[in-house]
Structure formats: structure tokens, C-alpha cells
Amino acid sequence: MRRFSAEYLEHTRRGMWNDDREALDGLELADRRRVLDAGCGTGELTRVIDAETPPDATVVGVDADPTLLGVAREETGLPYAVGDATRLPVPDDAVDLAVCQALLINLPDPTAAVREFARVSSGLVAAVEPDNADVTVTSTVDAEERLEREARAAYLEGVDTDVALGDRVREAFAAAGLKGIQTRRYVHEKRVAAPYAEPALTAAARKASGAGLADNREELIAATSESAYDDLRRRWRAMGRDVVAAIDDESYERVERVPFDVTVGRVETEA
Template identity: 65%
Template sequence: MRKFSPEYLRRTREGMWDDSREALQDLSLSDRSRVLDVGCGTGELSAVLDAESPGEVVCLDADPELLRVAREATGLPVVAGDATRLPFPDDAFDLVVCQALLVNLPDPAAAVESFARVSDDLVAAVEPDNAAVGVDSTVSAEVALERSVRESYMAGVRTDVALGDRLPDIFEAAGLRDVRTRRYFHRKVTEPPYDELELEDAARKASGAGLASHETELRRTLSDDEYDALYRDWREMGRSVVEQMQERRYRRAEVVPFDVVVGRVTD
């Protein structure tokens, strides 16, 4: 299981579902009585589920630090546990859902089977299609560099971070039926005035810290010379980002497609 800091999760999920919740329609949230958010992280989806459902929402994660943040942010009950061995009896919930979890698990099918065991109605997964991320930036080098890093990272990471069309097959293999898919586009825009997190992100690009956090995965596919060249180019790009921010002319837009897959448990 890949681990993430609370700060990283907040940055990547900030604003998600604020623009539209139409893609969650098949979860029938207004009819739910007991909902489990698996791999809740810092609780962003948990808060949406709580707002849209009259039932109780329970947050589960394997990371105690993330659970602490989720509890403080949402006030919802939290449980520590493994997504592939959920610590609940059969049919304990009428909706079990996760967001950006399966792409980080070595065995996503085992997790979906566990979801189906503890649900007596619906199972859902909201997973990013990382192969289809789109980036536009006023720093021209940023677009090509991010594409290169993303491709190398996806080749080097040891989980399937672009499940894409495989998700419905995983659901059906777990015995789920009436499997439906909707797509949601999470758009993140950086533009003046910049907030503290955006300034920190720019500083991490200029220092190389953002790239270095993925060094292990990148070095699995890049030679030492290729990684060192990428690192130099990344830092130079980061310095350009900082310069444009100081002049208040830096703008960046990122669009991450998410597939919302829902299936029904059969008797």
C-alpha cells in the first residue's frame, strides 16, 4: 500500500465535488442508511457522503495519522483497518465506497471482494485515470516535463495507477451486477492570488523536492543520467514557476478524470 501525507491528500483533493456531484448519482446517497468510506484519507469524500446521505457515515483507513485528521475534519466515527480484510460483519453497510484507493493497492480485486462482503446493496469506487491527466501552464516546459514524469512514474510504480476500463471487470469478477460507470473531471487551477499551498508547491518544484519524492519509482525506469537530467530540468522549470508567481502571471490548470463505478451486491 502506498502511503501519503495529509498535506498531499489535501492538495490533490481540494475542491473535488464542489462544482458538481452528478457523477455520484448512481450511489443513491439520499437512500443510504449506513455508509463506509474505505481509505478515507483526510475525509474529503467522507464529508460529501455525510452531506448527501441521511445515514451514518463511517471512515476507515489503515493510517492512524490520516484517521486523526479525518476525525477532526469531519466529526465522523473512524475505524482503523485493512481494505482487503475489512473489520466488519457481512452486510454491515448498504454502501461501501472508496476514492483514489484501488489505484494504490497491489491487489485491488481483493479489496472489491471485501467491499462486497460487508455491503448488502451497493459497492462504489471513484478512481483517477492517471494516464489521461491534462495539464496547461504558462511555463511551457512544465507541460512536457509533467507528461514525461507521469509516464516514467506509471511505468515504475508497483500498483496499477491507471485502472481505467479494468474496474467494471473487477467489479463483475467480485460478483457485483448492474455495474455502471460515470466520469467526473476534477479541475484544479492555480492563478493569482496564490495561496500558501500553491506557493509551497512552487518552492518544492524549484528545490526538486517534489520530484525527489518519486525518485524510487522513477529510477526503476530511468538510467542515472536520465534521472539526473530530469532533475535538473525539473528544478529549472520550478524556478521559472517561482519567477512568474513573483510577477503574478503564472497560471496552471490540471484536469484529472475520475471514473465512478457502482455495482450491486446480489443475493
């Protein structure tokens, strides 16, 4: 399983559920009483589920990284437990919904995790997974669009899990024996424009320093080479300095569109 920092998760999931939670309609959250968020990370989705379920519902987050769970606990009083998504520390039929966000794309065997979700759930299993192959970026800094495409193509080639699962999430659900499988695609837009909030300023600084690119250094080098990565980083930092300059004169605008699929299946119970 791939590991991520709290800062990385905050950047990739920032604002995803702030304005519209229609994507979660298929999870029937108003009727859920016991929910497990597997691979919860710093608890962004866990907190949303807690807000959307009845007041007497129990919502638990599970993650293999104790550091991320420490951040989650600081944000909320919800219960969290350390555990692997393929070996969840709960008994059979312990919940009526097992859900994950951006987890299956980071696992070598997504179906194994879905089978485990089906084991612990007596009702629904759901996965919210981005399709990283279809992410697009538009920017008033021309080099940003070009370099984002270049870096993304190398990342997709170098990463050792399928980070563009798309419709293959349905295949994992079917292989796990789930029934009534439904998938809906949504597009999450991250917009940056003046006046700039603190996260936008931080992201620009990370571009200028090369820190943002370094988050995926291992994957980029695997797809190219050390020298190619160094060249990309040099051009990336120059682009970042242009972004910082554009922010200074309030001319910078950026839109990132991240498509994600919400797949829901039902556990088949014996008659």
C-alpha cells in the same frame, strides 16, 4: 498497499468536490443509511458523503494508516477505524454502501478489495478512481508541460500497481459478483491563476525545491536510474523557479485535468 502522506492526499484531492458533486449521483446517497469509506485517508470523501446522506445516516471511514486517520479526526467528529481494505473490521452486510476513492489503483489486487466491499455491503459498492494515464497539464511556463509529461510517463512505468485502471475497474466489479455495473467518467480541473491562493504558492515552492518530484522518487528511479532522476530533478527545480518568478509578476496560469471514473455495482441478494 502504497502509503501516502497527508500533504500528498491534500494536494491530489484538493477541491475535487467543492463545486460539483454530480459524479456521486449513482451512489444514491440520499437513500443511504450506513456507509463505509474504505481507504479514506484524511477523510475528504468521508466528509462529503456525510454531508450528502440523511442526518440520521452513519458514515464511517476506514484506513490502514493511523496517522492519516488522526488528521481525519481533527477535521470532523465522524467515526474512523483502523483497518485494511481487504480485511475490513466490520461484519457481513454491515452497511448499505461501501465506497472508495483512489484506492484500487494503489492495491496489488483490486478485485480482492472489491470482493471485501461486496461482503460488507447489502446494497451498493462504488469506486471513484482516477485514470493517471490520461491526466493533462497546460501551463504558461512551457517547461512545466514538457516535464510533467516526462515525469508522468516514467512514474507510470515505475509504479508497481495499475494507477491507470480505467475500464478495468468494471472487470474487478464483475469478478466480485456485482450486478448492474455502471461507470461514468468525469474530469476534475485544477486551475491556478492570479490572485494566487496559498496552496498554489506552496505547490510552486515545492517545485522549486524539488520536493514535489521527490514524492515519487522511488517510482521514477525504478523506471529510469539514479542519474536520470537527478537530471530530471535538476530540470524540475529550474522549472519551479520559473513558476515562482511567473507568480511574482502574476503571469502564471496552469490547468491540470484529471479524468476519474465512478463505478457503481449492486450486491446481488438471495431471493
